[in-house]
Amino acid sequence: MTLARRALGVSRIGHTGTLDPMATGVLPLVIGRATRLAQFLTASDKSYEATVAFGRTTDTLDASGTIVTACDRRPTRDELAQAIGRFRGRFDQTPPVFSAKNIDGERSYDLARRGKLTSEARPKAVSVNVKRLEILSFDGNSARLEMQVTAGFYVRSLAHDLGAALECGAVLAALRRTQSGEFGLDRAVPLADVLQSPRESLAERLIPFRGLLSELPSVTLRSATQLERLKNGVEMAPSDLIVPFPFPQSPPEAETTANASPEAETTANASPEAETTANAPPEAAPRIIVRLLGPDGDLVGLAKPSKNLGNLHGWVVLG
16 A cells, blocks of 8 residues: 555555455555545455465465475365355354454454464454355365455465365465455556556546445435535435435334244245244344435445434535
8 A cells, every 4th residue: 555655646545455465466445535435345245266275284374374284185176066065155254363353452463473362362253154156176286266255254264164174284375356346357457557657547547436336225415505414414305315215114023923833933034054933033134325426426425324214314425
């Protein structure tokens, strides 16, 4: 980011998700007012191509670390295909100790380097979701994998856990991020171009506000008057919008009777492993985030539903 800040001549710049030192690929940067959107861009899904090498483990879970164990055994392609099936869908994943996870106010990698990690002071397992995981190639000693995962997923942990499942050990040997949210390699600017190109040509490669978070629902303010009111903290009522936001209807409460059958206590979305009991807590409703567009169609902020039914409360205003 320091190099990009100097090349672009800007003071405010941020990123939307760190990459391991050995990794290459997409790293979206946010500049100026767009830094206020970093937390929303960071939460997007990521796609990777990874090379996993079998036969050893290291302290960092990648090929750059110190070898901890070694093994002569190698998996077959069928064994690999069967093993990766365990890592599709939602499950709990433990981040590497050499990671930026915060433990009692300190980075986990700092504690690991100083030998201060204990069984209690270690990164906690977090829920992750692997939406796609496929084998691109396999040569007996290593495999190239392609995946789409939710934010917070560690490919190094996947390599380590895959090696454990195959009982031979494995490390991450190479990693390339091919997609971060809506940004892919096709829109990426090589760092060398950023450092060598004139600022005027770089400005033409910047993505305008209206091109950000396009997967979110949008509403358009009626006029500049609404925009000024939004900047002053005033909620947007349906009359302030060209088309009111279609708030989802709350599902009707299910009827419960003393004679309800066991089948009535399950839901269509329950996984085979999930317990389906009458006392199971309801799933939390998804958070609604709405893009606010100005009269000219540019992104001016993000909003969420207000406690006042039908209104939108300005969450982030890019004023």
